[in-house]
Amino acid sequence: GSRPPSPTFSLMLSASRVLSRTAVRRFGSAVPSSTDAFPSYVLNAPETSVTTLDGGLRVASETTIGSETATVGVFIDAGSRFETAQNNGAAHFLEHMSFKGTSKRTQKQLEVEIENMGGHLNAYTSREQTVYFAKVFKKDVPKAVEILGDILLDSKLDEAAIDRERDVILREMEEVNKNQEELILDHLHETAFMGTGLGRTILGPEANIRSLTRSDLKDYIDTHYVAPKMVVAGAGAIDHGELCNVVGDVFGSRVKGGSAVDFPMEPAVFTGSDKRVRFDSDDKAHIALAFEGAGWTSEYTFPLMVMQTILGSWDRTSGSGRNIASKFGQEVAEHELAHSYMTFNTAYKDTGLFGIYAVAPDHKLEDLMWYMTSNLVRLVHKTTDEEVERAKTQLKANMLMTLDGHAQVAEDIGRQLLTYGRRLPLAEVFARIDAVSASDVKATAGRVVNDQDHALAAIGPIHALPDYNWIRRRSYWLRA
Numbered sequence: 001g002s003r004p005p006s007p008t009f010s011l012m013l014s015a016s017r018v019l020s021r022t023a024v025r026r027f028g029s030a031v032p033s034s035t036d037a038f039p040s041y042v043l044n045a046p047e048t049s050v051t052t053l054d055g056g057l058r059v060a061s062e063t064t065i066g067s068e069t070a071t072v073g074v075f076i077d078a079g080s081r082f083e084t085a086q087n088n089g090a091a092h093f094l095e096h097m098s099f100k101g102t103s104k105r106t107q108k109q110l111e112v113e114i115e116n117m118g119g120h121l122n123a124y125t126s127r128e129q130t131v132y133f134a135k136v137f138k139k140d141v142p143k144a145v146e147i148l149g150d151i152l153l154d155s156k157l158d159e160a161a162i163d164r165e166r167d168v169i170l171r172e173m174e175e176v177n178k179n180q181e182e183l184i185l186d187h188l189h190e191t192a193f194m195g196t197g198l199g200r201t202i203l204g205p206e207a208n209i210r211s212l213t214r215s216d217l218k219d220y221i222d223t224h225y226v227a228p229k230m231v232v233a234g235a236g237a238i239d240h241g242e243l244c245n246v247v248g249d250v251f252g253s254r255v256k257g258g259s260a261v262d263f264p265m266e267p268a269v270f271t272g273s274d275k276r277v278r279f280d281s282d283d284k285a286h287i288a289l290a291f292e293g294a295g296w297t298s299e300y301t302f303p304l305m306v307m308q309t310i311l312g313s314w315d316r317t318s319g320s321g322r323n324i325a326s327k328f329g330q331e332v333a334e335h336e337l338a339h340s341y342m343t344f345n346t347a348y349k350d351t352g353l354f355g356i357y358a359v360a361p362d363h364k365l366e367d368l369m370w371y372m373t374s375n376l377v378r379l380v381h382k383t384t385d386e387e388v389e390r391a392k393t394q395l396k397a398n399m400l401m402t403l404d405g406h407a408q409v410a411e412d413i414g415r416q417l418l419t420y421g422r423r424l425p426l427a428e429v430f431a432r433i434d435a436v437s438a439s440d441v442k443a444t445a446g447r448v449v450n451d452q453d454h455a456l457a458a459i460g461p462i463h464a465l466p467d468y469n470w471i472r473r474r475s476y477w478l479r480a
Helices: 089-097 107-116 140-154 160-179 179-193 206-211 213-224 240-251 300-310 327-334 362-381 385-402 405-420 427-433 438-448 468-473
Strands: 048-053 058-063 070-075 120-125 130-137 230-236 275-280 284-292 311-317 341-347 352-362 455-460
Touching: 048 240, 058 240, 070 311, 070 352, 070 405, 089 130, 089 160, 089 341, 107 120, 120 455, 130 140, 130 179, 130 240, 140 230, 140 240, 160 179, 160 206, 179 275, 179 284, 179 455, 206 385, 213 468, 230 240, 230 455, 240 468, 300 341, 300 352, 300 362, 300 427, 300 438, 311 427, 327 341, 327 362, 352 362, 362 468, 385 427, 385 438, 405 455, 427 455
Parallel strands: 058 230, 275 455
Antiparallel strands: 048 058, 070 130, 070 230, 120 130, 284 352, 284 455, 311 341, 341 352
């Protein structure tokens, strides 16, 4: 679990893609104050308890009555975006090293202890967050917190183990580069956010993997593994008071306090550009077209989620065929433009990427791009009330499905506390979805898509893929 679970190309409809309470809505109807229309499972959703310990470390949990298992994780507001060109790859390297033993436990003792508990210990690194989590029985929650604290704050970082791990990470890089979805995501960020922290890869360049030292990793821990940038989140069979006590004992004196403002973040600058890697030996091309989206707390976040659902996704192996709700999906199916496509909406602190990823045969690329740009621009002018209402219902269903399990709930809590400073109640999320109208979607599409520069990444037999200016010219209509 070194990389986050397909954060971009899955439908990204988790409940955390929502506005903060402080965001101002500049269009459309106000967020409804009445909750009468919501079903009981929304109004009676479990409460999220949040406690801030001395020093600034936050503990948050959601208790499920009757559950016998729990997930507890440490969420750190630090990922590859917070690295420099010199130490790019440090966050991911640390994730590997954390499981290689501490001053209290050897690697073998750590693995045996987890297995004897029947537990599962894992981690992943993304561009803005690093997450370590454990799934355990109810009685083992305190032990899981202690183990998480041990591997995070007391990892040995043995020189010999660091050298051995270099080859492991290089092999992982080879595997990532064989996966076209993962590779095109990296290329898209590299070109869209060129020259900034968001443009760097999570694994880092090969030169850094071969040269990062113990002191580089130690400096990264000292800089970023601090109380204001950390959240301990739990879900399932959790007693919040007990969790706070255990976290206080394990982390309290070992994590230094401070202010989150002490860690400046390099701003993300979106650059209209493309990166094309042509090789004709493959029989299908992978293309990702993206516009600059919105950050987590932008007023455009919710309408973008609805836009994403309207455009939808389609795969030729799916049963829906040409009867899919999405107009773009119908056209792709009818004209056999692609093997599959998926709309993505990735949010970061201050920016985002909104676009479409498609896998298509080489001789259909020009037609595919024509229909793709046409359907994106159509949202500016011809979004209907009917498709917005349908998309809102689908969005709510997808959000509930993404919270189907303790691990998903714990991840949602941790991510929301890092991005919003609070956990948004389900009723508020639904109210914010309900508030989105067709005119909101048009206004958002007008800002994100209409006559805007795009970023594009393409791999494979792309000789027929139109050039940048051809696509740029089709980001607007002369008349609607």
